[in-house]
Amino acid sequence: MNVQSPNSWDAIDKKTLVHPYTDLDAHAERGPHIITRAEGIRLYDADGRSFIDGVAGLWCTSLGFGEERLVQAAAKQMRELSFSHVFSHRSNTTVIELAERLTELAPDSITRAFFVNSGSEAVDAAIQIVWYYNNALGRHEKKKIIGRDRGYHGVTVAAGSLTALPYKQNDFDLPVNDRFLKVSCPHYYRYAEADETEVEFGARLAREVESLILAEGPDTVAAFIGEPVMAAGGVIPPPEGYWPAVEKICRKYDVLLICDEVVNGFARTGNMWGSETVGVQPDIMTTAKQLSSAYLPIGATLMSEKVYEVIATHSPKNGIFGIGMTYGGHPVCAAVALETLKIYEERDILGHVRALMPQFHERLARLGEFDLVGETRGAGLLGAIELVSDKETREQFPPATKAAPTLYSHVFEQGVSCRPLPGDGFGICPPLIVTADEIDEIFDGIEAGLKTARDALRS
Numbered sequence: 001m002n003v004q005s006p007n008s009w010d011a012i013d014k015k016t017l018v019h020p021y022t023d024l025d026a027h028a029e030r031g032p033h034i035i036t037r038a039e040g041i042r043l044y045d046a047d048g049r050s051f052i053d054g055v056a057g058l059w060c061t062s063l064g065f066g067e068e069r070l071v072q073a074a075a076k077q078m079r080e081l082s083f084s085h086v087f088s089h090r091s092n093t094t095v096i097e098l099a100e101r102l103t104e105l106a107p108d109s110i111t112r113a114f115f116v117n118s119g120s121e122a123v124d125a126a127i128q129i130v131w132y133y134n135n136a137l138g139r140h141e142k143k144k145i146i147g148r149d150r151g152y153h154g155v156t157v158a159a160g161s162l163t164a165l166p167y168k169q170n171d172f173d174l175p176v177n178d179r180f181l182k183v184s185c186p187h188y189y190r191y192a193e194a195d196e197t198e199v200e201f202g203a204r205l206a207r208e209v210e211s212l213i214l215a216e217g218p219d220t221v222a223a224f225i226g227e228p229v230m231a232a233g234g235v236i237p238p239p240e241g242y243w244p245a246v247e248k249i250c251r252k253y254d255v256l257l258i259c260d261e262v263v264n265g266f267a268r269t270g271n272m273w274g275s276e277t278v279g280v281q282p283d284i285m286t287t288a289k290q291l292s293s294a295y296l297p298i299g300a301t302l303m304s305e306k307v308y309e310v311i312a313t314h315s316p317k318n319g320i321f322g323i324g325m326t327y328g329g330h331p332v333c334a335a336v337a338l339e340t341l342k343i344y345e346e347r348d349i350l351g352h353v354r355a356l357m358p359q360f361h362e363r364l365a366r367l368g369e370f371d372l373v374g375e376t377r378g379a380g381l382l383g384a385i386e387l388v389s390d391k392e393t394r395e396q397f398p399p400a401t402k403a404a405p406t407l408y409s410h411v412f413e414q415g416v417s418c419r420p421l422p423g424d425g426f427g428i429c430p431p432l433i434v435t436a437d438e439i440d441e442i443f444d445g446i447e448a449g450l451k452t453a454r455d456a457l458r459s
């Protein structure tokens with residue numbers, strides 16, 4: 001594949017990522033979009049319009065809306081035990097059962113769970129666990145964490161230091177210090193060099209990780225974090241061979257591998273975990289969102305026995321492993337998460353996702369026939385298109401065109417809600433209970449929106 005000129009690193013940083021993917025002017029004019037109710041995978045707004053959910057809320061409403069079993073699970077738990085903390089050797093049966101179920105489901109390398117309230121907190125806890133782990137081992141210099149350009153890991157001061165998107169870091173004084181390092185985004189279509197194959201590109205980016213570790217000094221680098229398939233930065237599946245090569249490098253330099261599964265987890269990419277899809281065994285995993293199908297806020301930081309043993313052995317020195325939060329492991333959220341996992345199993349959600357993948361990817365690939373669409377990409381029931389003004393050169397629309405928000409509006413006119421993404425990406429991520437007919441409805445809406453948006457964008 002011959003990658004043309006606007007792909008230099010500088011050009012991308014300045015041109016691509018500052019592309020607006022929210023039309024603030026339009027929002028100011030219209031005011032917020034008020035949603036009043038939802039059922040199944042359809043939402044209803046204050047203007048009486050109904051539309052189909054093409055992005056699972058915010059990559060999270062896997063079981064759709066109005067799932068009575070989740071409502072009942074919450075009500076039952078509220079009656080039985082509406083709160084109990086998980087500090088100082090106190091726990092509750094619901095959160096214990098959830099931890100057991102979750103670690104059974106997790107890759108073999110993972111044996112322990114720590115509960116939080118969101119994906120950002122899960123990443124924050126992962127970072128603190130990494131630092132604590134290295135202090136416990138007396139490796140006080142081994143603290144740097146490598147993230148990736150366009151990676152999304154949440155918004156707390158620490159997690160936001162790894163979210164390498166301008167809107168999260170500009171003017172927030174992030175990254176907060178020089179413990180947060182960054183390597184290139186593994187997006188072949190946009191960042192490969194001319195005549196570089198996908199495998200060569202993946203190998204080059206993995207070498208970049210190794211070069212950075214060596215340049216910083218392996219004794220200072222503690223962890224590498226990545227979404228197996230990047231989501232909010234543009235939905236970017238990794239190039240072939242990249243992740244296994246990164247894992248090998250991490251093992252070589254005793255760098256912990258953190259897979260951020262907040263979007264990928266629970267069948268989204270066609271396997272239970274994104275780490276399975278890309279073929280790695282993480283030391284630490286973060287999850288949230290589809291853990292409770294977004295019915296209640298809950299997240300978890302999962303870790304290997306090796307990591308757990310070190311922090312558990314060290315904790316008595318401080319009296320407590322001090323990152324607990326009042327609502328971490330909240331029994332009502334845990335009950336809903338547990339019921340969500342039961343539903344995934346009973347309804348074979350993973351099998352359902354796999355059965356729909358050929359249709360989803362066939363429809364996604366067809367979008368590539370539109371002259372506005374430079375690339376189609378995805379994994380499992382997660383996909384995106386990238387809008388370009390010139391398919392040959394891959395040149396993007398000028399930022400003022402607001403190409404992705406424009407497409408969003410045109411697709412919404414068709415009764416389908418998807419998500420504009422950085423770099424003029426347009427994300428498609430239906431709830432996992434979507435049916436074959438609903439997949440057609442979503443893609444029919446996007447095709448119709450692309451036709452009308454074309455006229456608006458080309459005029």
Ligand SMILES: Cc1ncc(COP(=O)(O)O)c(C=O)c1O
Binds near residue numbers: 152231263
């Ligand atoms: C991969 C990933 N990690 C972390 C987060 C942060 O999760 P939350 O918004 O629940 O804090 C997100 C949110 O979209 C995410 O996509």
